[in-house]
Amino acid sequence: MTQVLSLIDVVKEYPMTPPVRALAGVTLSVESGELVAVVGPSGSGKSTMLHVMGTLDRPTSGDVFVAGHRVSQLSDAELSGLRSRHIGFVFQAFHLLVGYSALDNVADGLLYTGIALDERRELAKSALEKVGLANRLGHVTTQLSGGESQRVAIARAILGGPSIILADEPTGNLDSKTSAGIVQLLRDLNREGSTIVVVTHNPEVASAMPREIQLRDGLIASDQSKQLIG
Amino acid sequence: MRNGDLRSELHPSDLARTATIGARTRPLRAALSALGIMIGIGAMVAVLGLSESSKSELLAQLERLGTNLLTVQAGAGIGRGDAVLPDESIDMVGRIGPVESTAYVINVDANVYRTDLIPEAQTGGIAVMATEPNLLDAVNGTVAVGVFLNDASAGLPAVVLGSVTAQRLGIESLAASPMIWLGEEWFVVVGILESLDLHPNLDRSALIGVGIAESLLDSEDPPTTIYVRAQPEDVVAVANVLPATVNPEFPDQVNVTRPTDTLEVQEAADDTLTALFLGLGAVALLVGGVGIANVMVISVLERRSEIGLRRALGATRKHITYQFLSESILLAGTGGVAGVLLGAGVTAAWASYQGWDTLVPLVAVVGGLVAAVAIGAIAGLYPALRAAKLSPTEALRT
Numbered sequence: 001m002t003q004v005l006s007l008i009d010v011v012k013e014y015p016m017t018p019p020v021r022a023l024a025g026v027t028l029s030v031e032s033g034e035l036v037a038v039v040g041p042s043g044s045g046k047s048t049m050l051h052v053m054g055t056l057d058r059p060t061s062g063d064v065f066v067a068g069h070r071v072s073q074l075s076d077a078e079l080s081g082l083r084s085r086h087i088g089f090v091f092q093a094f095h096l097l098v099g100y101s102a103l104d105n106v107a108d109g110l111l112y113t114g115i116a117l118d119e120r121r122e123l124a125k126s127a128l129e130k131v132g133l134a135n136r137l138g139h140v141t142t143q144l145s146g147g148e149s150q151r152v153a154i155a156r157a158i159l160g161g162p163s164i165i166l167a168d169e170p171t172g173n174l175d176s177k178t179s180a181g182i183v184q185l186l187r188d189l190n191r192e193g194s195t196i197v198v199v200t201h202n203p204e205v206a207s208a209m210p211r212e213i214q215l216r217d218g219l220i221a222s223d224q225s226k227q228l229i230g
Numbered sequence: 231m232r233n234g235d236l237r238s239e240l241h242p243s244d245l246a247r248t249a250t251i252g253a254r255t256r257p258l259r260a261a262l263s264a265l266g267i268m269i270g271i272g273a274m275v276a277v278l279g280l281s282e283s284s285k286s287e288l289l290a291q292l293e294r295l296g297t298n299l300l301t302v303q304a305g306a307g308i309g310r311g312d313a314v315l316p317d318e319s320i321d322m323v324g325r326i327g328p329v330e331s332t333a334y335v336i337n338v339d340a341n342v343y344r345t346d347l348i349p350e351a352q353t354g355g356i357a358v359m360a361t362e363p364n365l366l367d368a369v370n371g372t373v374a375v376g377v378f379l380n381d382a383s384a385g386l387p388a389v390v391l392g393s394v395t396a397q398r399l400g401i402e403s404l405a406a407s408p409m410i411w412l413g414e415e416w417f418v419v420v421g422i423l424e425s426l427d428l429h430p431n432l433d434r435s436a437l438i439g440v441g442i443a444e445s446l447l448d449s450e451d452p453p454t455t456i457y458v459r460a461q462p463e464d465v466v467a468v469a470n471v472l473p474a475t476v477n478p479e480f481p482d483q484v485n486v487t488r489p490t491d492t493l494e495v496q497e498a499a500d501d502t503l504t505a506l507f508l509g510l511g512a513v514a515l516l517v518g519g520v521g522i523a524n525v526m527v528i529s530v531l532e533r534r535s536e537i538g539l540r541r542a543l544g545a546t547r548k549h550i551t552y553q554f555l556s557e558s559i560l561l562a563g564t565g566g567v568a569g570v571l572l573g574a575g576v577t578a579a580w581a582s583y584q585g586w587d588t589l590v591p592l593v594a595v596v597g598g599l600v601a602a603v604a605i606g607a608i609a610g611l612y613p614a615l616r617a618a619k620l621s622p623t624e625a626l627r628t
Contacts, residue, residue: 056542056622074236077546081236084544091626095539099255112544114239117247 003065004163004195005030005053010062012048012218022048023059024218030164030197035190038199039206040215047168049215050199054087054166055079067163084112088157090167094149096141102128102152103137109159120159127155131185147178154185158194165189167198171205183208238544240552249556251536252529260561263525266518267565267605268572271598274511275573278594280580281504287586288497295370295428297490298330298465302456302472305485313483314452319476323456326475328464333368334453335359335432338443340413342436344399348411354398357435358412359454360443368457369429376404376421384439387446389417392433393425412436413447428489431455518565519605526558526613537617538625547618554617558610559603566602570595 006029014020022045030036040046051057052064055071064071067086074082088109096105106124107117128137131151136144144152150170157165167186171179183205190196198209206212210228214221240248253260302323304313324332338358341350365371366378377383378390389412391401401408401419408419417438426432444450456476460468469488473481530537537550545553574590581588 051623054542056626069236077238077548078236080541080544080546080549081238082544083542084238085235087542089539089542091539093535095535095626097251097536108543111244111248112238112240112540112546112549114237114241116241117244 002032003029004032004067005197006063006065007049007052007059008063008065010049010052010059010064012045012052012057013060022218023052025062026215026218026220028213028220028223030195032163032195033190033193034195034211035187035209036197036211036213037206037209038197038213038215039201039203040221042201044215045218046199046201046215048218050166050168050197053164053197054089055082080112084110085160086163088159088162088165090150090153090157090165090170092169092172094146094153094173096144096149096152098141101138101140102133102144102148102155105141105152106155106159109156113160115160123159124155127159128152130158130189131155145178146174147181150174150178150182151185154182154189158189161194163195165194165196167196169200170198171200171202176204179205238546238549240545240549245549245552245556248553249560252533252557253560256529259525263518263522264561264565264568266521267515267562267602268518268569270511270513270515270518271566271569271602272572272576273514273569274508274601275570275590275594275598276576277504277507277511277573279573279577279588279590281500282589282591282594283577283581283586284500284584285497286589287584288493291427292490292493295490296459296462297488298460298462299368299370299428299489300458300460300465300469300472301487301489302458302476303454303485303487305483313480315454315456315484316477317452320453320456322475323458323472326460326468326471328461328468330459330461331364331368332459333362333365333457335361335365335435335437335455336440336443336451337454338413338438338447338451340447342395342399343411346411346416354395355434356395356398357431359432359435359437360440361437362440365437365457366423368459369426369432371426371429371432372424374422374424375402376419378421378423379437379439383420385441385445386439387412387415387417387442388420388439390421390423390437391419392423392435392437394430394433395436396422410436412438415446428492515601515605519562519609522558522561522606523609523613525561526554526610527616529557530554530613530617533617534620534625537620538622538627541622541625550618550620551614554614555607555610558614559606562602562606562609563599566599569602570598573598 007026010023010026012023014022038046038049052059055066066082069082103121103124106127107120110120125137128134131154133148133151136148171182174182186196186198200206211225213223304315320332320334323329336359338360340358341353342356342358363379363381363384389410399410404419409416410419469486472486473484476484540550577590578588
């Protein structure tokens, strides 16, 4: 097993009065092929942790390694490059481009890798098939349901096979039945080899993941792995 | 560890696609913001096109009329009563070296009526002038119907009507051999002149031969106006010596004018107007540019989450800058192209209405497009940099 992500004593403070310490010294590592849930109440530092993991934000102190790269040694442009090839994001609000087809939204997953559109569309087609939307390629975003939209966003995140996929409350905007479908999809993708970290406040979602990290007041309260059936 | 693995790149064709997102998702707003640029560029191209077309028309007109014609008239002498040109002045003018030809008209103290039954007071404001057959060439006139006076008809009661005169008398053709009542005699109308651009006084006159004027109407006045054709390169020199030649005693009582000068003065006035309209076009363009900047600032505010998404997908700050800058340039450029078409269309329509050749200067077309693109770049720069400055986490916060 190779490490794809590790945080070493990561502290993130926001400069306010008094300073807000969102992460108070977090150390953890994620290995290739893992499916990890990060769970905790709002304000526990979940979102900050996801942003730091995804190199969207730099820690105040401590070290972050993604796909073998030490984040603190990379420039802003290099971090962009890292994100374009190694990290896939799934957001609560889907963040699909309005007026574009599902296929083109997924194809945008590799937009900043310089790969030509035709090739990206080919990859996008098979990614959409993988998330069960083979019959929705040409649908524009407004014609998709919430669950379908999130599947499109997941297809976009897995495009090109990134080292890690980070999902921020992927079921936050969905009803429980649709949520279960998304959780199942994430588990299926994980079984096929994707490394996924899911940040959620929903204990039900977290309990469906083989590894569950509890976050409280910017610190890891527990980190448990379990055997799941099914 | 620094290798291609960490390079973020955006294919130029993909940049072009991202630049159209704003226009695709908000077409009305994009169209309205481009409209401002279109009006500004359209106004400037139309002004330049119309000015160029009318200028070329003027040059053609000057060519046709000849700029080497001078007219000599008696000026108003101060305190000496009415000034007149001396009888011998025509011969003396003809002796000036560079003078090619001369012609003249003499005002005849007579009135013109359609018939002898018309009350005497209804003169119609028509002047009777005596002249010689060479007048037509001197003023570059043409006959609309019939013929001009010739050596034979100049001694007979024959008359040629100016265009306005013919209209006022209601004579349009010579089919019925019309006659008019001129100074207590019947005169046969032998010709009608086309309107003369530079000699409206001739348009309002009835022209008869000098011989018949003397014999029938006892007219022995000195010439009223002398028309002088000089060699083109010596026109100014001739104009300078004309007063002293015509009237050595009182040269200041002689007016020499160059009729084509009035056209040039008119053109100079047009130039001032052109400059004014260009200025107005520039103001419209500036307002259009502010409009685009405004739309781009709003667009960046509204599309924060899209910017955040793009950063998450791997866009660098530069890619974000380029995206919004190209969108702004695209808006302004589209407005510019539409404006050039509009301006050229207006020019073509007006020119064809006026019967001119349509001329849209290349510098207006190229300049218009360059100006539009430059305005788009300037208007888009600040919003684009602002979009790029946004931190990814800030942009993703909803």
